[in-house]
Amino acid sequence: MIDSQASAMQRVLLLGGTTEASRLAQALAAAHVDAVFSYAGRTDAPVAQPLPTRVGGFGGVAGLCEYLLAERITHVVDATHPFAAQMSRHAIEACGTLGLPLLALERPPWQPLPGDRWQHVPDLDSAVAALPAEPARVFLAIGRQHVQPFLDAGRHWFLLRLVDPGLSLPAERGAVVVDRGPFTLANDRALLERHGITHVVAKNAGGQGAQAKLEAARVLGCPVILIDRPAIPLRPTAGTVAQALQWLGVAQVDAGVHAATDRGV
Numbered sequence: 001m002i003d004s005q006a007s008a009m010q011r012v013l014l015l016g017g018t019t020e021a022s023r024l025a026q027a028l029a030a031a032h033v034d035a036v037f038s039y040a041g042r043t044d045a046p047v048a049q050p051l052p053t054r055v056g057g058f059g060g061v062a063g064l065c066e067y068l069l070a071e072r073i074t075h076v077v078d079a080t081h082p083f084a085a086q087m088s089r090h091a092i093e094a095c096g097t098l099g100l101p102l103l104a105l106e107r108p109p110w111q112p113l114p115g116d117r118w119q120h121v122p123d124l125d126s127a128v129a130a131l132p133a134e135p136a137r138v139f140l141a142i143g144r145q146h147v148q149p150f151l152d153a154g155r156h157w158f159l160l161r162l163v164d165p166g167l168s169l170p171a172e173r174g175a176v177v178v179d180r181g182p183f184t185l186a187n188d189r190a191l192l193e194r195h196g197i198t199h200v201v202a203k204n205a206g207g208q209g210a211q212a213k214l215e216a217a218r219v220l221g222c223p224v225i226l227i228d229r230p231a232i233p234l235r236p237t238a239g240t241v242a243q244a245l246q247w248l249g250v251a252q253v254d255a256g257v258h259a260a261t262d263r264g265v
Contacts, residue, residue, distance in 0.1 A: 010034060010254035012248065013073045014051065014092060017207055020105050023241045025049045027120040031245075032255040036071065040084070043258050057087075064094040077211060077244055078235075079105040085230035092233050101221050104237045105244045107206040109229060117223045120204075123230075128153055129226045139192060140174075141213055142227070150201070159195045188216040200224045251258035 012035035014025055016041065019039070028035045031048035033070075037051040058064040068076070078091045092139050095102035112118050121127045124142070128149050131138065140150055140158045144167055150158060158174035160167065165178045175195065192213075200217045202210075209251065217224050238244045244254050 010071050010074050010248065012036070013037075013038060013068065013071070015078045016049070017080040018105075018107065019114075020107060020241060021205060022047055022049065024079060025051050025107060027241055028248075028250070031250050033248070033250055036207075039253055040080075040087070046156045052067060053128075055133075058090070061090050061093045061097070064090050065097055067149055068094060068100060073100065076100055076102045076247060077105055077248075078102065081108065082109070082229045083203055085232060088232050088235075092235055099264055102235055103244060103247050104232075104235050104239070106237045106239065108239060109204045109206045110211060113218065115218045115221075116214070117221065118201075120226055120228055121225065122228055124149060124178065124227060127225050127227050128183050131156060132199065136195050136198045137149050139195070139197045139200045139213065141200065141210070141260060143203075159191075159197060161191075183212040185212045185215045185219070188212040189219055192216050192220055192222065198222060201227070204229055209231065223240045236243055 002145050010033060012028065012033060014021060014028065014035055014037050016022065016025065016037050016039040021039075021263055025035070025037050035051050037049045037053045039053070039055060040057065058067050067073075076091055076095050078088050080087050091102060094100075117129055121130050124146050131150075135155045135157070137157045138150070138159065140147065140160055144160070144162050146166075147158075147160065147167075150156070157172075158169065159177065160169070160174065161177045161179055163178070167176055167178055177191070191197075197220075199221055200213060201223060202213060214224060236247070238247060242252060
């Protein structure tokens with residue numbers, strides 16, 4: 001049951017960027033919880049949210065503290081992308097400084113299955129170094145912000161799948177597909193086969209919307225260079241929207257809407 005008095009005193013800052021964040025936003029709106037949805041604004045056409053929304057950074061820890069105080073935020077839920085480490089660290093520090101409760105809504109990382117040919121690497125530079133010596137055709141599933149170091153490697157052809165148009169590659173260096181998840185095994189297998197992909201590079205983001213590329217790589221026998229998540233200081237975590245609602249003391253209400261898709265990166 002909802003403690004109506006406690007619920008009325010709550011004002012939640014939801015740091016978004018994932019499918020789970022959108023689902024939690026829907027649940028909070030359906031339960032009439034006072035909440036603000038915040039996201040970084042790297043996508044030109046983000047999924048519309050049912051909560052008041054702000055876009056962009058806060059100006060570091062100090063700026064986030066100012067915002068939390070000015071907006072009278074009582075609870076913070078960090079449902080950012082698992083690789084948005086700076087925002088997560090800032091949230092930990094700001095909430096610690098102000099004594100605000102913080103919960104991370106964190107999807108579990110992908111785990112290998114029989115037939116997977118995964119090479120784990122700690123960061124993007126290591127992923128570039130792990131590319132084969134001979135020219136390869138690489139599905140580079142890491143988003144658009146960190147493409148250049150791979151292009152600078154010089155000898156490979158890259159397939160990029162992006163949410164937004166605007167980035168192009170010379171035909172001899174690669175191709176760009178504009179699409180939004182969730183993706184399916186059949187479609188991703190066809191994509192890899194159509195472009196003759198020999199290797200996959202991906203971030204271990206977890207979730208179901210973007211795992212099809214790993215399933216397709218398994219079926220086709222393609223090696224996968226998988227970038228491990230950055231280290232985040234310990235913090236309370238939840239693995240599901242239901243657990244996050246329980247932490248907030250909010251009963252789940254059927255929102256009657258479909259969950260938003262993730263970016264598939």
